[in-house]
Amino acid sequence: xxxxxxxxxxxxxxxxxxxSKLIPILQHVQDIYSYLPEDVMRYVADKLNISPxxxxxxxxxxxxxxxxxxxxxxxxxCNGTACHVKGSSALIDAISKKLNLKAGQDTSAxxxxxxxxxxxxxxxxxxxxxxxxxxxxxxxxxxxxxxxxDDMVKQEAAHAK
Numbered sequence: 775x776x777x778x779x780x781x782x783x784x785x786x787x788x789x790x791x792x793x794s795k796l797i798p799i800l801q802h803v804q805d806i807y808s809y810l811p812e813d814v815m816r817y818v819a820d821k822l823n824i825s826p827x828x829x830x831x832x833x834x835x836x837x838x839x840x841x842x843x844x845x846x847x848x849x850x851x852c853n854g855t856a857c858h859v860k861g862s863s864a865l866i867d868a869i870s871k872k873l874n875l876k877a878g879q880d881t882s883a884x885x886x887x888x889x890x891x892x893x894x895x896x897x898x899x900x901x902x903x904x905x906x907x908x909x910x911x912x913x914x915x916x917x918x919x920x921x922x923x924d925d926m927v928k929q930e931a932a933h934a935k
């Protein structure tokens with residue numbers, strides 16, 4: 775067992791190596807790494823005595839799971855009907871530009887932010903809506919979105935000192 779897999783072993787022990795608990799196991803593992811690395815999924819499959827294909831299938835079927843690294847801060851912008859009508863596309867464009875995201879890229883090069891477009895955050899009355907980490911922001915303009923990112927960058931810089 776390598777040190778990298780020690781936290782995974784703790785999760786597997788917590789669930790008694792029960793393969794029927796694959797989804798909650800993967801949820802806990804993703805909480806550890808912020809995504810599901812391929813070698814970790816293979817390790818889980820081996821320890822649960824199930825095929826890697828089953829683990830990969832679950833990890834790629836459910837939108838909750840990510841097999842790509844995510845940024846330290848997750849920005850979710852609703853692009854559902856109400857938010858779209860109220861201008862969420864402009865938010866997505868402004869955030870993408872602010873983070874220098876290229877087509878097909880959702881995480882900033884520095885690994886600080888990941889932008890996710892979702893189709894309902896359940897706050898249509900606040901449209902357009904953005905969530906950064908666990909904070910919900912309503913009636914967000916492109917300017918407000920980029921200012922929130924700037925504030926987070928300043929907070930990170932202050933904590934780094």
